[in-house]
Amino acid sequence: MPVREGRENDYRQWQRRVDQAAADFRGFEAAELYPPTSGEQNTWSVVFRFATIEQLATWLDSEERRELLDEGEDLFEEEPKQEILAGEAPPPDAVTAVVSHDIKPGHEREFAQWQHKVRKVQEKTPGFMGLELFDPVPGVQDKWVAVFRYDSREHLDEWLESETRAKLLEEGKRYFAGYDVRKISSAFSGWFRFNGEAEAGVPPNWKQAMTVLLALYPTVMVLNLTVGHQLDLVRLPGYLSLFIGNALSVSILTWLLMPLVNRIFAFWLVPGRMRKVVTNLLGVVAVVACYALFLAAFAWVTA
Structure with missing residues (x-):
């Protein structure tokens, strides 16, 4: 779908509403959004997964979808294609x-x-x-x-x-x-x-560092308070406990937290060109606020 330049954030919000509407239909399994690659002229791809072709067709032919397409018509440079x-x-x-x-x-x-x-x-x-x-x-x-x-x-x-x-x-x-x-x-x-x-x-290295820290800190703290405590009770050697903890951390980051954090902070990690300065500032403020929230929460838990 060729999104108009400068309307990327509006498109994301609209697409989230479409995904939510599709999720209410029988057979819905997942919706995946793929931003454009270089040279694709701001063309986005969306993959909807349904259990059967018939259930997918019901969603595609629905009044809800038609209304959403009419509402989002001005977001696109041309009519979206579908396969x-x-x-x-x-x-x-x-x-x-x-x-x-x-x-x-x-x-x-x-x-x-x-x-x-x-x-x-x-x-x-x-x-x-x-x-x-x-x-x-x-x-x-x-x-x-x-x-x-x-x-x-x-x-x-x-x-x-x-x-x-x-x-x-x-x-x-x-x-x-x-x-x-x-x-x-x-x-x-x-x-x-x-x-x-x-x-x-x-994203730039500084954004990567801030985002990884945002996901890594609560992961390590929760593992230390739960799995780490259990490993101490069974008296495993320190090097083995550290290996198990790192393996769990990497797995949680890769398959759970980083995809979630990327989705939440996509507006900041891959901002639209028209609002880059403001978006960067808002993203930094949001991440720092999350740092403060995690620090306060774990300070209370470990007190």
Whole structure:
């Protein structure tokens, strides 16, 4: 979805309302928001997961969704595109490309054969993790969609920019009139990788340090007061207790607290260009206030 420049914060607020509305529908499993990568002209991606295609279609055709789309119309430079897929969720560390194709009438079989040929070539490329081809869903999804996954953004980009793929696309143009590529990075690709890029999507070092401290301090304190106390009772060696504590801390940060903190402070970690100074100041004040709150809470608990 191409969001208008300067409307990023308004879009986030609107998208949260959409997510909440979708969550009230039967079969809803998750909603994931992916900010734009460099060169994508402020295009955002949203993944809604439902248990079945029918339940997803109910949400897509609902009056609630139509009203929200009308309300948020001025947030976008053009009408948002959507792809509807039936399949399993991607592996946690995968980087995914979603490629939708407009197939020329009568060339469906040739396209499927061509796509099989592409897969055979892709299977030999570094980092390839799998490919799924989704047929159109009558009345819901008109395009053919290929979803392929790699173990890193670098390996995915190597394939997308390779001469081999360029030659295959030239051959495939006999069967499709056009295609669209969207790259989606996993939420677990790193503590601060909002858009999958090695540098562009990573906040400055000072923001990283403040944010990690915000999540790390209460984690260590809670573990010391609970698990640490139990480890002391069983008289484990200090080096082993420290290793267990660190392993628990890293796990909690990686899979629980850092994704949560990133989501809450996304407005500050990846601010819109139009409000960067004000947003930075508000973010710093909010983080420092959280520091003070944690210090006061643990001072009272340990008194």
